[in-house]
Amino acid sequence: MKMQVERIINNNVVSAFDSKGKEVLVMGKGIGFQAKRNKEIDQELIEKIFYLDTQTEVDKFKKLLANLPLEHIQVSNEIITYADETLGRKLNPNIYITLTDHINFAIERFQQGMLFDNPLLWDVQRLYRREYLIGEYAVALIGKQIGIRLPVDEAASIALHIVNAEYSSIMSETMSITKIIPQLVEIVEKDFEITLEEQSLRYDSFITYLRTLMQRIVSREQLDGIDQEFNDMVKKLYPKEYGCSRKIADFLTEHYPDIVLAEELAMLSIHIRRLILGTRGKE
Structure with a gap:
């Protein structure tokens, strides 16, 4: 891929335009030493091409790389x-x-x-x-x-x-979610009087689901397309799991401004059911 130098960041990094005119950052030992603006980059010197989503990110990365070893x-x-x-x-x-x-x-x-x-x-x-x-x-x-x-x-x-x-979250959100998830797990363990096996695939799947659920709550993108009939069916089939979901939802409402919507409650109940069945199947 032919690229032209846009700016020399330092001896080892330059910004350039690729064949589509998109600005990228190019790393390679000594790549900026003899580079000149609008000249083609020596392909043999390229170690890594960094593609970022926005110009703001490109500019931030330029500033960062300018002073790093x-x-x-x-x-x-x-x-x-x-x-x-x-x-x-x-x-x-x-x-x-x-x-x-x-x-x-x-x-x-x-x-x-x-x-x-x-x-x-x-x-x-x-x-x-x-x-x-x-x-x-x-x-x-x-x-x-x-x-x-x-x-x-x-x-x-x-x-x-x-x-x-x-x-695609920010650190403050990730830290908050990381602190809260163990408390949600504790609610499940107390409700069903069990100790979850942290090394199991079902546990991993449940943690991943909780992480995704909380991310949707934080970003205000909860699932909200369920019909009431399905929600009522889940509540009837899995009353214990649904009750546990309700406790988790109440707990989350204390920490986040949005309530947990009906579809999320139903899906959480199903995930709890799957987790419990896997745990009790090993007892």
């Missing part, structure tokens, strides 16, 4: 690529900004002896196991490539950035 950019890119491949889903491109900035800041803090605990470490380990394992991979990769061994709390912080990119 190349190795910090490279390790962040490797982590994001690994996360994409491991999760099997495309992450929001904004993660190139947020995670790269976070990793650079985490390294700087470590070098200055400023270490912070992550209060959500335990919850992240329980709720986002796949993302947390990617965070552990990231910490190991940073240690290998940059020679800095970040604390385990950073694995959780990196995992939260990945969760953000999966759901």
